[in-house]
Amino acid sequence: MLYRDMPSFDLPDMDGTSAIVILTGAGISKESGLDTFRDADGVWSKVRIEDVATPEAFAANPVRVQEFYNHRRAGLLGADIHPNSAHQALAKLQQNWPGDFLLVTQNVDDLHERGGSNGLIHMHGELLKSRCTECHDVEACAVDLSSDSICANCGTIGSLRPDVVWFGEMPMGMERIYAALARCALFVSIGTSGNVYPAAGFVQEARFVGGAHTVELNLEPSAGVTAFEAAYHGPATKLVPAFVDAVLAKV
Numbered sequence: 001m002l003y004r005d006m007p008s009f010d011l012p013d014m015d016g017t018s019a020i021v022i023l024t025g026a027g028i029s030k031e032s033g034l035d036t037f038r039d040a041d042g043v044w045s046k047v048r049i050e051d052v053a054t055p056e057a058f059a060a061n062p063v064r065v066q067e068f069y070n071h072r073r074a075g076l077l078g079a080d081i082h083p084n085s086a087h088q089a090l091a092k093l094q095q096n097w098p099g100d101f102l103l104v105t106q107n108v109d110d111l112h113e114r115g116g117s118n119g120l121i122h123m124h125g126e127l128l129k130s131r132c133t134e135c136h137d138v139e140a141c142a143v144d145l146s147s148d149s150i151c152a153n154c155g156t157i158g159s160l161r162p163d164v165v166w167f168g169e170m171p172m173g174m175e176r177i178y179a180a181l182a183r184c185a186l187f188v189s190i191g192t193s194g195n196v197y198p199a200a201g202f203v204q205e206a207r208f209v210g211g212a213h214t215v216e217l218n219l220e221p222s223a224g225v226t227a228f229e230a231a232y233h234g235p236a237t238k239l240v241p242a243f244v245d246a247v248l249a250k251v
């Protein structure tokens with residue numbers, strides 16, 4: 001159901017001591033001008049995952065993979081890309097919620113940080129970081145990477161890759177994420193199609209291990225919508241600020 005005016009959100013009995021876990025996906029950054037992956041005009045409508053987002057692709061054609069991430073990195077650093085009111089609302093929730101709070105994002109952009117969030121887990125890595133395949137050093141990276149790039153730590157030439165998690169690789173921060181899911185009272189999934197595991201399974205973990213109230217906030221029903229106890233559909237910049245205000249009213 002798309003809401004013309006804001007819904008009244010069905011929230012559980014919780015208070016400021018309750019723990020909250022938020023999961024975000026590409027949909028939260030869409031209104032900031034960054035493409036999602038599986039929308040009609042999404043990233044995977046223009047290039048194949050197998051060609052640019054697997055370790056095998058990088059081994060077979062590192063130039064093509066580096067160019068794909070160089071293009072996305074430069075786009076993210078564009079003057080017209082800014083955090084939106086949904087990013088800012090989650091930062092406001094983190095700042096004002098007295099209980100435990102964990103933001104987990106599948107996104108490799110830095111718009112949550114630019115919107116004021118901190119301590120979040122980028123489970124699929126970060127576009128603005130590079131990793132050395134020789135010494136595993138991770139550094140901030142705002143420039144193009146290539147076979148000429150030199151590792152600042154070990155000096156190896158051509159060993160730097162984007163510090164993002166490719167398909168077939170282990171997502172980051174999983175132990176911390178599952179520990180938080182096991183004891184949260186509220187789990188909210190924002191802007192994700194629910195197509196990619198393990199993130200798509202977090203709702204089950206939160207609901208059946210943590211006993212959490214589970215909420216989906218998305219433009220349209222996700223693949224996992226039936227697993228949520230409540231689902232509200234509309235643009236993140238409309239739903240998320242209103243949802244955050246409803247949660248903060250519980251404090």
Ligand code: APR
Pocket residue numbers: 024025026027028030031036037038039042106107124190191192193194195196217218219220221222234235236237
């Ligand atoms: N507000 C809220 N939701 C939106 C908006 C918006 N303005 N625009 C799009 N969406 C929703 C879409 O309806 C879709 O369900 O965001 C979701 C984006 O889904 P995907 O494109 O599949 O992105 P995501 O779920 O983040 O993908 C997960 O897959 O390719 C990998 O590593 C990549 O992290 C990514 C992962």
